[in-house]
Amino acid sequence: MIGKSTYQAARKVSKTMEQHFAGQIAEARLRGDDHVATAPRAEIIEAMIDAAFWASLRREEGHSPKISLAFLPPDQAVQPLLFEHHLTLSPSVLTKIGPGVERPGIHLGVWYEKDYLYIWGTTRIIPNFCFVLDVPEPGLLVVKHRRQDGFGKFVNVAVLLGDQVKIVKEQNAQVPECPDLLNSLLGFSTLSAWNQSLNVLVQLAVSMRAHKRGGILLVVPAGTEEWRQSIRHPMKYSVGPAFSGLAELMLKNEDEHEYSWQDDVNRAVDALAGLTAVDGATIISDRYELFGFGAKIKRREGCPLVEKIIVTEPVVGGEAMVDHPAQSGGTRHLSAAQFVHDQQDALALVASQDGRFTIFSWSACEQMVLAHRIDTLLL
Structure with a gap:
């Protein structure tokens, strides 16, 4: 039943999420996009979050559920798997059904009738801006939606961890006296940029974080050798000539970007990200x-x-602050900050084993290294 939740964070975030999805869907329709989802009401969002949170704290045969809920009716899905009888949206049902739907890309379809929320089946394909609630681990929930172009990582909107709520900013975070600084970060902190053409560095960041071993990816300007002055030589696993498999895929014409190309890009990205381990x-x-x-x-x-x-x-309330690089992480973070400090036209992407992810870049206006935490965008 749709009612008041017992998980306070659900109540706290539901109205903001209602406004976000309603705004995104309205804008998409004004642009002529007919393949958009139905915007959920705040009380529905609250009930879904409440059920998912309490389910995440339960265990079924020793395992916590890893599930994804999508708010849509069956007729908005593509080739849905329909249950003959509707299932009540409750923590006990989610815990029981969780083992069968934990593989990536499978969503439990949630809809309502009057004040009754139910699970109607599963689907892999959902419309643009469909409200999705992921449960990757106990006590951790991520509100997200499908990218408008349908390819790549979903766009994160909010992250709930216990009593902590982080809402992703829809505009760039502001650095004192340098309001346009983060525009140089390839749009990592703007939701709109994640709806545009494929951002390879975003996909690399997701894949780096997924192997859970930690790692550093240095992105240097093509056609220069200055970066070598900040690397100890000989480099043990140097590649010569430079391997251009992913580079060649990204040079293909836009008309050639079909599903086979997407699969090739995913494999190339995972192979490259795997080296960072x-x-x-x-x-x-x-x-x-x-x-x-x-x-x-x-x-x-x-x-x-x-x-x-x-x-x-890039979260609401996440103001910029000046700190020592050792306070942002361990030796990886310190060495990455030093590299960007010395090679100011480079980027450094750093994954920690605990899931934290930081992008280092150079702030020309502040004459200082910028460390941009993007964990909330990658969950």
């Missing part, structure tokens, strides 16, 4: 050419030690 840094160009992996970062000759960085997070 090797101790040391993986180095690619901004055209996605691979130069090597397992590289050891060193301070460039004549450059000072990095002592201060600006730390930001």
Whole structure:
């Protein structure tokens, strides 16, 4: 039944989520997009979050459920699997059915009749801006929606962890006296950018985080060799000539971007991201050419030690702050910050084993390294 939740965070975030999805769907329809979902009401969002949260704390045969709920009627899905009898949306039902639907890409379809919420079946294909609630681990819920182009990672809107609620900003986070600074970060912090053409670095970040071993990916300008001054030589796993498998895929015409191409890109991204699990840094160009992996970062000759960085997070209330690089993480973070400090036209993507993910770039206006935490975008 649709009613008041016992999970306070559900009540806290539901109205904001209602406004977000209603706005996104209305804008999409104004642009002529007819393949959009139905916007959920706040009380429905609250009930779905409440049921999913309490289900996440239960165990079935020793395992916690990993489920994905999508709010849509069966006629908005493509080739849905329909249950003969509707299932009540409740923690006990979600826990029982969880083992059968935990594989990536499977959503439990949720709809309502009067004040009764029910599960009608499963689907893999959902409309644009469909409200999706993922439960990746106990006590952790992620509100997201499908990308408008239908390819790549879903767009995260909010993350709920216990009593903590993080709502992703729809606009770039602001750094003092430099309002346009984060535009240089390839739109990582804007929801609109995640709805545009494929962002390969986003896909690489997701894949790096997924292997759970931690790693560093250095992105350097193509056609230059200056980055080598910040790497210890010989580089143990140097690649020569540079491997251009992913680069060649990204050069294909837009008309050639079909499902086979998407599969090829996914495989190439996973293969490259897998190299970051090797101790040391993986180095690619901004055209996605691979130069090597397992590289050891060193301070460039004549450059000072990095002592201060600006730390930001693209969530509501996540204000920029100045801190020592050692406070943002371990040795990976410190060496990545030093690399960007010395190679100011480069980016460094750093994954921690605990799931944290940071992008380091150079702030020209602040003359300081920027550390942008994007965990909330990658869950």
